[in-house]
Amino acid sequence: MNRRSSLIPLVIRWTARVLGFLVFLFWGAFFVEHLVEWFSDPSNLPPMRVFLMQGLHFLMLAGFIISWKWEIPGAVLIIAASGIFFFNASGGTGGMFMLFWGITAVPAILHIVAWELYRRRSTATITEGKAKE
Numbered sequence: 001m002n003r004r005s006s007l008i009p010l011v012i013r014w015t016a017r018v019l020g021f022l023v024f025l026f027w028g029a030f031f032v033e034h035l036v037e038w039f040s041d042p043s044n045l046p047p048m049r050v051f052l053m054q055g056l057h058f059l060m061l062a063g064f065i066i067s068w069k070w071e072i073p074g075a076v077l078i079i080a081a082s083g084i085f086f087f088n089a090s091g092g093t094g095g096m097f098m099l100f101w102g103i104t105a106v107p108a109i110l111h112i113v114a115w116e117l118y119r120r121r122s123t124a125t126i127t128e129g130k131a132k133e
Contacts, residue, residue: 009117016110017068020078023104024064031057056085060104067108071115075108 034054038046059081067074082104090097 006121009114009121012110012117013071013114016071016107016114019110020064020067020107023107024061027057027104028061031061053085053088056081056088060085063108067111071111075111075115078108079105 031054034057038050038054060078063074063077063079063081065074066077083101086097086101086104090100
């Protein structure tokens, strides 16, 4: 393995983490703002659908945190929760669904790519070691 091929997965992983952190902050601000707006007055609670949507939003944010330690489960959670959340929030595939979901999914996709590159590299290292024996 040359140095460049071992550096690429690391750069992709940290790009995913930095972008994920920025997206987490962006959507996290919306999450907190909605919590304050909708749940500050207990006598005027929103309908159950809003609670469910807020739960999906929370799962999406949790996926960003999880992906720092466990890339694949976090990435899957980000893609699934944000897809369902933005599909419902934007009224289907029209509107801003693709833009919001695409921006949110980019760090998750990069996590999957980095994980796959690390997996291939470790498989290649094991194969090379067996070939030398």
